[in-house]
Amino acid sequence: MDEIAKKLKKLKFKRNIIGGVNERDVWKKLDELQNDYRHAFEMQENKYQAIIDAKEEMIEELLKKLG
Numbered sequence: 708m709d710e711i712a713k714k715l716k717k718l719k720f721k722r723n724i725i726g727g728v729n730e731r732d733v734w735k736k737l738d739e740l741q742n743d744y745r746h747a748f749e750m751q752e753n754k755y756q757a758i759i760d761a762k763e764e765m766i767e768e769l770l771k772k773l774g
Contacts, residue, residue, distance in 0.1 A: 711743050 718736060721729040 708747055711740070711747060714743065715740070 721732040
């Protein structure tokens with residue numbers, strides 16, 4: 708997420724000759740930003756799923772020892 712925040716601070720859009728920004732460039736940058744957020748979300752999701760899986764294994768091992 709820190710990388711995305713840094714990217715947002717540096718984000719600049721191409722300008723049109725007659726005022727404003729280039730719409731195609733804006734959509735391209737928004738798409739890139741969405742991909743960055745999706746990647747960060749997936750990484751976080753995988754991390755937490757690994758933690759859950761490890762905890763479930765520990766619980767199963769403890770249950771086997773008890774019973």
